[in-house]
Every structure is written in structure tokens, then in C-alpha cells.
Amino acid sequence: MKKGMVYIKNLMEVLILPIALLAVFAVATNGAFINSRILMTALRQSVMGTIVCLGLTLNLNMGMMNFAGGASMICGAVIGGNLAMATGSGVPGLIFFCLIIGVGLMTIQGGLYNAFRVPCVVLSLGLTMVYEAVPRIFYPEGCTLPIDMTKLALSPYCFIIMIVMCVAFYIITEYTVLGHNMKAIGENPAIAMGAGLNIDKVKLMSFILTGVFFSIGALMYVSKGSVDNVAAMGSMPVQMESFTGMFLGKFLGKNVNKAISVPVGVFSMKLLASGLTIVGLNSNMQTIIQGTILLVLLSYAANTGLIDKIKADREFAKMARARA
Amino acid sequence: MKKQLKKWTALLLCVAMVFVMAGCGNAGDGKDDGKKDGQKQEDETKLTDTTAADVDETLAKAPHFNITVMLGSFTDSQGVETKKALEYIEEHFNVTFNYVETSNTTENTIAAIETAVASDTDGIIGACVKTAACVQAAGDVPMVNQPDIGEAMTKELAGKENYLGSVCEDDYAQGYAAGKALYEAGCRKVCIARMTVGISESIDNRGLGFLDFVAEHDDMELLADNQSRGQYADAVATFASAFPEMDGIFCVIANDGVSQAMVTEGLVGSVKLATVGYASSDKQLLENGTLVYCTGGKAAITMTCFLALYNHLLDESGMIDGETKLITRNSMEIKSVEDFEAMEKYVVGDVPPYNAEEMMNMVHYFNEEFTAGDFAEICNNYTIDDLMSRRSK
């Protein structure tokens, strides 16, 4: 029973922020904010962000920041969409092609990462430029899906896909050998290598899994209707959009699996965005508020222990002086 | 380990070589551009006296020119349409285009212009100039800008003869007309989804036109103004959920995401949409009356820039009026499904709004009596009906 209680406490810790946001905006819009329509739309908008952020978290858990997420998603969406239309294979073909391209791109990145021993951040910058250029050679006009192929973005399917991906993430990180090895390497790579884990293989697998998440992200992106190619570094906003949500999730859900805290983080950010729109602040204010929340949250996370440390120090000093 | 590293480097280098070859090959002779669907579409419109072959023959006799085309990007819907039209021109005229993307930053624009001048280009069109420095950077290379640069800068650049002038559509009027269309369709509570202000002047002017219309009509209320870098579909979804009482949306750029969002958010029938520009999935919105205003055929702007420059290069004949240095083209409004189908057929099909023969007649070098007045007049009556009548002749 005790274990259950602890689990509930951790879960509540994660849900504080969305509930707080709902309360704040409910007051600000005197009740107009609390309607299922807004919550459903925010949830639907957070599907793509959640899946992309879960992919990024797989890499971040091992200390690797990957900028090429947005670019590989656009590449998968454009080429996958066009191939599916060309072969007339409908939605199943779309899923198949998106997966092939997404996983392929990330496997290349994993291979280069292991071969060149270059930090993931630097390599992903170079690959972003390459992955943005590839779809423009084959399909410069981007990809526009006919209505019947965009079923996945509609409400029943997109939530199913999100839940499936979250459950998959949960199983991978908690119950598989690979997930466990990834956590061990992320914790302390030097000791993990000493303990006999094959770091290169595990990192390559983590890239491939990230590729799966990015390709499902690409699938949701193209199912929204149409995807245009981008110019230099144009894919950054696609990935950075739910970046704050990911860090929100990472820090809010310290002791609960990321499969729960990341979706909640991304959903909270979408709630914030629609809340601010209703209250009438334009999108510039939203970026400022999002950036400030990220900074406040990061400093809170970095100094959680500070208050009770100071209290304990003062307590210790008082006792020491008494005994002197 | 060493073996593996060499393997990867070799692979990367040959891929780089393939890129460069494909690139140089493509830039060299613009004629048989591999990427385009290639088969030369026969001009299905009947030419009265001169056949297509004669047109191509006369055009090929003109001297060859290298022309640099600069746009914010060739990937959004207007960019793609424009590039297709220019590739058509490259097929028929004895010119080679060099496409440069400036992602709308002044530094990139100036750098691109300087580099174009250094690679001795014969002329520059497009450029989306925001400051006088860009024109100064062009030195004495003739240049036709898109969209207009405002009176202050035109006055400042009075001395520069290489600046032939600007060509634009009256974006402000289009925004205003979109507001009017929504107003006439009964919309009173509207939202606007637009691109972050400051990136592209022509898109900003559309927003200003619409906002002024709403301001002038106090029985019309603006619920929300969402600025983003292209996430318009999300903006529509947020409007739909946040403002149930909303009955009209204006989106500064037409894109398929927005049209599909109207369907997925179940707004068809309850909310009217007005956009500027062309999106392929707008057709059913026209059918069910959701789309009350949209314009098309923006590629014609860049084509007009080309024709103005081409006239100057061939025989120095100025097509743009000396003082204002500005041509404001009429915008092609789409009111009905028939208009839409005509546009799809004649504007964004394989033949751009002006086919080779019509363009030939708009060049003084080939057609002596053609004057700047005729040029301005053609730009003014650029409508669907004019296009249909030209194509049906």
C-alpha cells in the first residue's frame, strides 16, 4: 500500500502545473476557459509535440542533445507523403514510408556519431542542413495530402497513437534490457563501460528508437494536411515549439516515468498558449512568457535542495554555538 | 576502427560530389531541368497567325542574359508557383535564372546581391528589398524589386538609375477587400492569423488592410490576432476552441493546412474564411461557401518584374513610370468555383498566366508599338475573365 501512496503522490506532483494553469485562466476568462472544446484542441495540438519530445528525451537521457529532430521529421513527412500518394497505398503506405525514412535518417546519424566520435549537438547541426535539403531535391513543392489520407490527425486516431507511443516509451524505459542499459549509461557512462555495457551499440539503438518516434511525429505532421519544405535552419521552430514542454516534464516528473510527465508538460504549454490567446496577448508575449517559465523552472529544479540546506545549516550552527 | 572512419568519410565525400555535379549540371543549362516533369506541353491554346515554334524561334534570337531571382523562399506556396512560372520562361526565352533564397533577412539579401554582382549577373529581380543599402549593393546592375519599397526610400534612391522600380500587388487593398467580403458575408466577430510582422512587407500590408477595415466598422469586433511563423493551422484550431462566438477568419497566406483545419475543426457552415493566395484544397471550401475571398496568380508579379527588366536589357525601353517607379498590379480575385477551376487550369497549370507569345508581345524589342502605357494597362486588368478570354481566343 505504501508503494501505491508514493506513486500517487508523485503523480499529483506532475499534475500541479496543468491544474494551476486551468485555475489561473479560468479566473482570467471568468469561466470561459473551462470547456471541453479547448482542452480537446490543446490535447490534439500536443500530440505531435509529445511524440517528438519523447524521442528527444530518449537521446537526452544519455546526455545527447539532438537538433536534427525537426529536419528529419520534415524530410520523412514530405518524401513519405509523396511516395504514399505516388504508390496510391493510402494511409498504411504513408505509415510505412514515414517509418522507413525516419528510422533510416536516425540510423545514419547514429552511425556517423559512433564513427566520428563528434558530440551529438555538433553533428546534428550539420545533419539538420543536409536533412532539410534532401526532400527539396525530390519534392521541392512539399507535400499536400488528399483529405482521405489525413484521417490520423482526427480525434480518435491521434489520441490512440499518442497513447500507444507513451506506453511504448514506458515499456522501453522500464522493462526492456535496452531501456535499462540506456538509463545506466546516462547515469554514469564511465562506470557503465567498466561494468561491461557496449556503449556504442546502446547509443545506436537509442538513435534508431528516436528515429521511430520522429517518424511517427512526421506522420502526425503530414496528416495535418500539408507540409512545406524549409530554407536554412527553418526546421528549428518545428522542434523547439514543444522544447519548453519537454523540460517542464523532465523536471516536474522527477520521480515518475517521463512517459507521463512529458505529455503533461507539452499539454500544459499548449494550454498556456490557448489561454494567452483568449486573454488577448499576442504571440510575442507568449514567447516571452514561455522563455521566462523555462528559466524559472530550470532555476527551481537546480536549487530544490537549497532552502532546506540553509535551514539545516542554520540549525547546525545554532546547536554548535550552544555547545561551544 | 580506423577502417570504419575511412569508409564513412569516403561515402560522405562521394555524396557531396553527387550533390555538386547535380547542382552545377542543373545551373549550367537551365533548358532540360531534370527535376521538372520535362515533357514539353504543347500550347493547347490556338495561336492565330504565328505558331509556337515561330515564337520560340524569334525569342531564341535575342541575346542571352543571366538573371538572378531572389525571394524569401522558394518553398512556400507562392514561391513554388513563381519558380514554376520562371522555369517556363527559361524554356522559351534565351535567359538563365539563378534562384537565391534570402529567408527575408537584410544581411542575406545584401550578401546575395553582392555575390550576384560579383558573378557578373546581367540583372536582378525579386530581392524583397527592405533598406536602401540593398539597392546600393547592386552597383550598376539593373534591378526590378518586388514588392514596393515606399516613397521615402524611392526618394532616397532617386539618383540610382540601375533601380528600375518595383512591381507589387496592392496587398493593403486585398486585406481591406477580404475584410469587406467577410463583412458582406455577415461576419461580425473575426480573428486574424498572420505571419510575425517584419518578416515580409507584402504579407504585413495584407494584415494592416484587414485590421483597418475592422477598425473602421465598429459593429465588427477583432477577437484575436495570432502572429506565428507559419503555424496557421494551429492558430485556426485555437481560435475555434477559444472563441465559439467567432464567425469569420482572415489568414494572410492561403495554405492547405488552414483549409483542412476548417474541416477538421467543424467550422464549415458556421465560420467564413478569407485568405490571400492560392491553396489546392480551397476548392471544396468554395463549393460549400466557406471561402468568401481568395486571390491567385501571384506568380505574375515576378513575371512582370522579369518583363520590365528584359525590356530594359534588350533596348533600354523603360516600362515602369519614371517618378513613382512603381507598378501596382491588379489582384486576381476568385469568387466562384468556375473562377477557381479557370485559375487552376490557366494560372498554376503548366502554362503561367502569360504564355510565351503574349509575353513576346509585351517586349518592345519584339513588338515596336508596345508602350509603357500598354504594359501598365495589361497589369491593371489582370482578372480571371481577362485570362479566360485570352485563353479561349
Next chain:
Amino acid sequence: MDGKQVSRTSEENVQIQKQLDKKARQKERIMNLIPYAGFVFVVVALTIATGGNLFSANNLANILNQSFVMIIVAVGASFVYAHGGMDFTVGASMGLAEFVIVTMILSDKVPLAAALLTGVLVPVASSVGVACCALYLKIPVFVGSLGLRMVLMGVLNMVMTNSANGQLNISYNDYRFIDNVAVKLLVLVAVIVAGYYLFEYTGIGKKAKIIGGNRTVARESGVNVSKYVIWGYVFLGVCVGIAGIFSLFRAAGVSNTSGSGTEFNLMTCIALGGFPLKGGQRSRIINAILGAMTVCILSNGLLLCNLDANIINGIKGLLFIVIVGLSYDRSSGKLVS
């Protein structure tokens, strides 16, 4: 027992030892040469591809104008990267600096020099902000500067939208005395010499390298870590300010896309120049400058090649990967982050 007498000083072992020492020094020298090789490769390849146009008379002036901003920022950034720091606010703070200068000039109640000075203070403040977040709020530099970048971009967009719809222009001809090749060369040389002097011959550079090598050792050897980290960010802020001034007068106007993309370009320059991302003793200003030159010549040359817009960035990305892949120091092996 089984250990027969093998001595280290036996003639054959001394031979092997000398050979190993020579191989180690050779490897070190090659590692330092690869960024230069990358630079030469780019220059030669592009000169051939552009048929000699790359170094034609007027293109040289273009290369100087186009690379001026990146070289100045790279010189400033080498102080920050030397102590293992990072700063993504560079682009947005440069835009804000230009905005402040333009508003002051247009209000023409302020002398030009004062306007320029206040303009330089804006990036200094934002970089020191990143330093304070890292030092006192204990926020990791990478994510902290991304968060601050978001805030600054929001502020820049808002300020620009409220004033004259996103575009503020100043007259082009009045400021030719600033935006000309002679002044730029002078300022470039001055900044490089000042940077080199501060980096190699004063405490600021030396202590930044030691902090980059091992922050605990620096602190316990009496180095005031916070002071020298902040000094590094101040110098970066000053360089970004100077770059912002010249970029403003070159463009004769500011918009909310001014300076955008400089932060990712800067990281490309640092990586391409073979400048160690974690800092430490191998950091040298010449590598940062080399990286900036390689990136700018690459962009300029590819434009000159009249390549199709679709593949220009693809080639740039590929060349970036090849050069970084070869020149990056592989000592951390499997444990690279």
C-alpha cells in the same frame, strides 16, 4: 621464477619509446592542421567551381563585408567557449542592440557616439545575464541561454511590431563613413589584436582556459571563477555589440529578423575551426577566426557557383560534417556527450 630480466633501458626498448614519442607528437600536429586543411579544401574546391571568380577583385571586398560580423563574434565567443561556456542569445541580442541604436538615432536627441555605446551595452547585458543564470542560479548554460534567447526574441518581435511595423530604416548615405572597407579592416584588425593580446598575454584568457580545463582546480588554485567567467561573457557582449553596429550600418535599417541565425552560425564556426567545444588549453583564437572564414567563404562560394537554392545548404551541411568529423579531437572516445 618466470620473470626473466627485461629492462626498460635496453637498447631495443629505448628505440621503441622514442618512436612512440615521435608518433604522439606527429598525431598532435596533424590534429592541429586539419582545420587549416579544411579551410584550404573549401577555398580550392570553390575557386575551381567558380572558375576563379571567388578571389576576383570585387568579390574579395564582398567576402570581407560578409565575414566581418562572424569573425568579430567568433573572436568574442572564443573567450566564452575557452571556459567551456556557450551563448545562444547572440542573434537576438544583436537585433536588440541594432534596434536601440536606430531608435536613438531617429530621435536625434542623442549624439551618435552615445547611441553606439548604449547599443553595445545591450548584448553585454544579455550575455552577462546568461553568465549569472549559469553561475548564481546554477542553470546549465546550454538550456539557460536557449530560454533567454526565447525571451529576447519575444521582446525584439514585440518592440519591432509596435514601432513602424517591423522595419526601421536610417538613411544610407549619412553613414558611409562607418560602413566602408577601410574602417572595417581597421576595426577587424583592432579587435583581433586586442582579442589575441587579452587571450594569450593576460589573465583573462589564461584563466579562462584553466577554468575550461578543470573548474575545481581553477577555484582551488585561487582563480576567482565567477569574475573570469563573467569577463569572458562581457568580451563576447562587446564583440556582438560591435558586430551589431556594423551590421546595422551595412543594412541601413533594422527588422525583427536582424541578427537571426547568428547563434547557430557561430556554433558552426567554432566547430569547423577545430576550437574545442569544452574549452581548455587547446583553445586558440586563430581557430575561431579560421572557422568563421571557412563558413563565410563556403556560403559566398556556393552562392557564386549559381547552385540551385534547393541543394546549397545540403552541400554546406555535408562539408561541415566531413571537416568536423576529421578535425574533432577524439580523445573522449566512447564517452563523448
Next chain:
Amino acid sequence: MYEENLITARKICKSFGPTRALIDVDIDIRRGEIRGLIGENGSGKSTFSSLAAGLQKADSGEMYLKGEPYDPKDMVDAQRHGISMIVQEMGAIPGITVASNIFAGRLGEFSRFGILNWKKINKAADDVLADIGAPDIKGDMMTATLNFEDRKIVEIARAMSTNPDVLIIDETTTALAQKGRTIIYNLIRRMHEEDKAVFFISHDLDELMEVCNTITVLRDGVIIDTLDQDEMSVELMRKLMVGREINGEYYRADKDGTHGDEVLLKADRISVRPWFENISLEVHAGEILGFGGLSNSGMHEVGRALFGIDKVLTGSVTLPRKGKEITSPQAAVKNGMAYIPKDRDNESIVLTGSIANNILVPVWDKLEKAAGFIRPDEERKVVQEQIGKLGIKCRNGKQLVKELSGGNKQKVAFSKWLGNDCDVFIMDCPTRGIDIGVKVDMYRLMEQLKKEGKAIILISEELPELLGMSDRVLLFKDGVISKEFGREEQLGEHDVIEYII
């Protein structure tokens, strides 16, 4: 042809860049043998054990296991062949459970189509822990909650989980208290009875004499000799390790503990949570004040507090001669204090830096001229002077510190402060893990500094060194000074033991 041997190594060579760790090493380990391996740091003993355990690959030479050629890919592969190792540094990963640590790299055996069965894993972990004699530690505990010693026991469990033929123990006992040591000794006895082999690496020569039946001496990567049970003696081993006669007494010959009476460093009732409370002490000019005690007695933390690294919660640390209070390392260095930390590679020198840069760090402020200019020739003068004074073996000042041997690294750590004419030295285990030759040089240097009237605080975990070198000794136990005595009282180790255990 080597069937009767468990492990046979022939002409094994291994080098890291220019430094050659092992040169033509031949070793035979037979069944039932408890082989000790001794040698100074950098002699190659850890390198050889990591080759046998599959952590690293030999450059050349062959190894045989029970007669067949043996070349392990990694630690798990070696464990499958029956050779497991307990590494010297921290080998247990804090963020995961005890069971995951024990079966790290081998979890595949407990999963069906990739899905882990945690119940089965935890049960197997509990069995192994009970088998080696630590039933109180359970498989599902989080490793981070265990103290340092229990984490080492988890590592022992990992090594024993495949009941290996050869167990390699690399300097583990030094960090263990009573509970851990008894577990290790029982295991060794059991391996001997089951006719298996143990490879035991340690600095503690007495412990080796009790436990091992053969001892091999390694020096500079070359095997010097292998001693049988009867040939073993501490003096012989020390002589073989150093390679030359140790003449005369190690420590100080004189017996008088006199020192100047001017107080150079004064601490008044300082305390740092949770390490110590109300510590007051004074150090006089020309005095060596020794701090003795176990590693967790708080003496190391007092040294850090005196230098201003950790902020003191009560009281103050002052330099009476300069009238300054020490609140930060910067203030300490500016007022002539020096601190040589215990963790040399992470806290006292920058491994990726050059010798010159390491030596100059505290000196730069003094060398600064107008506009912060530091003259390169002055720098070279200081560096050459220090390299000469301490006899650091290196090519030139530009050589990287990571290429130096352990002793030379410690000399660099010392010379950093000598170039800065400090008058108060705080040395935390200055001679730990360096070869005896350099140790002797360090002791002579301390004597010379004492004569020059410097104040020295010597923090050491080796009682002989403490008693041999200090004028006055403070013994620490659980954050309190348990005893103070002078050199003249000539107390022996056994007199002071009960004050520190």
C-alpha cells in the same frame, strides 16, 4: 601446453600513446594460487588486471585460460570465461537498483523476448548477496541509498555472481572497513579451498603477506621477481619495488618538536555541517601540525575549511600575521596560503593542461604588469626554476601533465605553490599513491620548508608518516579532536589507535 595453469601470459605489451604500461610480461597462475601483485602506481599492475578482466586489449603477446587462447571482448565476456574483477574506483552505478548493478550487461539472461522479469532478477541478486555473506543488502534497494562500503559489497556480489575460476581484486580493501574486509578474506579462503585462483592487488604489504602464497613485483611495466611464501619480507618487497636501497630513516631523524611561537594560522570554533563542530587550532611558524584519523573523521573537511573552500558556519579562520580572515580560496592564495588536495587528478592539477600552465595558475596575479600584461619570459623563468628545483622528469614545460607518471604529477602539484612563496601549507595526503622514491623527496621538502619558518598542516591516513613527520598531532574522530600530543612524547601507533577507531 599450459593446461595445468589457470592463466598464462606470454610477452604481453600495452602502451597508452607514448607511455608504455607493460613490456614483455610473462605470468603463470596455477590452481589454488593466491597471487599478490605489488608495485608503485604506474608500474602496470592495474593495467595487467584490466587486460585479464577484458576491460582493455593488449597491444601484443598472448594469454591462455586453462590452456586455450583467451582474448576477452569486454568484462561480460571475461566473466563468461570465468574471470571477474572488482575495480579500484567506484564500480557501482548509484541511479539504478542493486540487482541491476549485479547483473549489469547480463540482463539479457533474465528476459523473455526483451521484457525483463524483475522478480526473478531481484531473487537471484538476493541469493548471491546471501552467498557472499551480506544478506542485509537486498536486490530491489536503490544503490544511491547505500553507503560507500555497501556499494563495494554490491560490486563484490557482481564479481561472484558467475562463481568465477579467477577473482581479481584491485586495491579494494583499502577503502573497506571491517565488514567488507571479512567478506573479502572469506571469499579468498573459499577460492583457495575450491582450488581456484585469486589475483590480489594492494598497497598494504602486511595484508599481502598474510593472504597470498606467491607475490609478483612489478616496476615500470616490467616484472622484477616473483617471491614464494618463505622468501617474502616487507624490506625485500620495498627494495624490489623501488629498485634501489632505501638508505637511512624515511621520515625525520630529529626528535625535537620545537617550532617558532608566532601563530601563522588560527581557527576559532569553526564548524561545517555535517563534518565537524567547534574546531579550534593554531599553527606556528616552522611547525608541522599533523591531522590523523579515518577517512570519514572530518580531518579532510577541516583542511578544506581552513583554505576557504567550504564556508564555515560558525567561528572564523584568520591569518594573524596579515590580519586577514579567510573566506574564499582566492583570499587564501592572495595572502600566501597553499593547499594540496587529496584527489590529485580531479582537484589539484589540470590533466589536459601543460606543466607550465599548471605551475603558473596561482602565480599569474603576481606576474601581471600594466594593463594585465604577463611577460612570457618571466613565466618561463618561474617554470624552469620549479622544474629544476623539484626535478620533474619531462621533455619541456609544454608537455601535457596527463603524460607524466604519478610521482611527477604530484611534484607539479607541489611546485604550483612553491613558485608563489607561500608561508602556510595545507597538504592533504600529499604522498598517497606515489612511488617511495618521490615520497622521500617530499619528506625532505617538508623538512626544508619547516626550517624556512613555514607553517605546514599535514593531513594523512598513514599513521607511520604522521608520527614520523609531525611536531604536533591532532587526532580526529567523528568530527571532534579526540587527542593532541607533541613529537617529544614519542607515542607509537598502538598508543593512538583507540583515539581514531
